[in-house]
Amino acid sequence: MVSDHVEGLFSAAYDGELSGDARAAFDRHLAECSACAAAFAQLSTAADALRELGPARMPRPVRLPEGAPIPQRRLVRLPARPSWGRGLVAGLTAAGMVAVAGGIAAVVIVTRPNSGVVSRGSASYAEGGGALPAGAVNVPAAGNPATCAGEACSAAVPAPSPTPASEHASVTCPAELQDTSAAAAAQPPAGFSNHVTQDNGTTTVVIATQAASFPPGQTVDIYARVIDDATGAVWLPCAYLAGPEAGPSSGAEAAGGGTTAATPVAGLNVGGVPVVEVVVPKLAVSGEAYEVVVEGLSGVGEVQPQQVSLSIEVT
């Protein structure tokens, strides 16, 4: 056995990645340790043999799709959807669009009936919660979901409740889930029976919840994934919970009530799978439908970002 020797350095040594001193120490060890010397020679021989295979030629011509390459997508404002209420639309246009430039929408907004936005937040992870290994999450440089793209958004949407740094890692929604299989991500975890999947040809969006109906005040775990069909890259998007249409008396006053605090801020994972959380407003009325909304990039030939929603009902 060579596990107590320098086996861990074989590959780096083969690649010439060891620094001068490290390489000298490595060579000294090999000179004294026949087991390591033999094992290193075998690894090198195997890698050399692989390298000797040489190149192959593509045997047939590549056929490209008709038309021109898809031109770079231009971001557009989402059309107002009356059923969402004014606040949500404001939040989307102010904050979401900036984040869509980086791939996917970036804020979590909770509305309540006849009110518009109550508050917003973004997903984060509990430190040490085991949901994601260190360094496993890529936060896009473009846009900044944590600050909601500046003052315009702050003015329209109350700031989220501060989360103690000791409890939660940095805001990470949307985030690329590195080393996550696209095929696995496309399947909601066990128990998430209420789900929808939409593939527009370039991006697959999956949304799932553990039930189709929830009582007011209930925290809802949302399994949401945006998958780049080309690269297989998997993203954890943020999600919106969009409520019924805002009534004529809705507005800032109603939105200011704190009883339905949006809380996609807890340590978020179900069975090790990261999810986003929102809370059904406490003032939601039984029988009303809410929509969990996630956005992906716009698809081929489309001018609007792909938008997928999943309905839940208030019990």
Next chain:
Amino acid sequence: MDDEALLDRCRRGDRDAFTPLVHRYQDELYTMALRLTGNPADAADVVQETFTRAFRSLPKLRGATVRAWLFRVAVNCAHDVHRQRTRRPADPLEDEEGRVLDLPDPGLGPEATALQRERADAVRQALLTLPHEFRVAVVLRDVNELSYEEMAEALSVPLGTVKSRISRARTLLAVALRGSAAVFPTAEEAW
């Protein structure tokens, strides 16, 4: 014209600018796909699908090199093929085709060519016994000679993960080749 310039033209809708990218990378991607799948027909499909997806997804290429991005798309396509393969066994006749597509060294005599072929067969077979993620790692590194940084881009994993996968993959490959006299002429003594 370099990749970035071609990419800019593609983004402006210039179809002709995509063709040089295909010519530049198709053999490299095919070689990778052939080593990953062990099957020429599948490998050609992987390359075809890679460029089809790339053609449609150019806007998603941000902050990465064209080469690393194409490898990322190709690895994803190859992974899809790999998953299908677990349900549909490879046709052994297709493996024969794979051999003639490799380029033999014209300077070798008949015996040396036979030995080279035997050695190459052993490596190809050993490669296919590796778990997919390790096969990808060692192929990108030792066949396509991607840098660690390019691999991190292509696989969307941290640099440390790249290094550990390559290391593990080479160890597994060496173990898989233990019994091959063509690769290890003194294998019995060595092991």
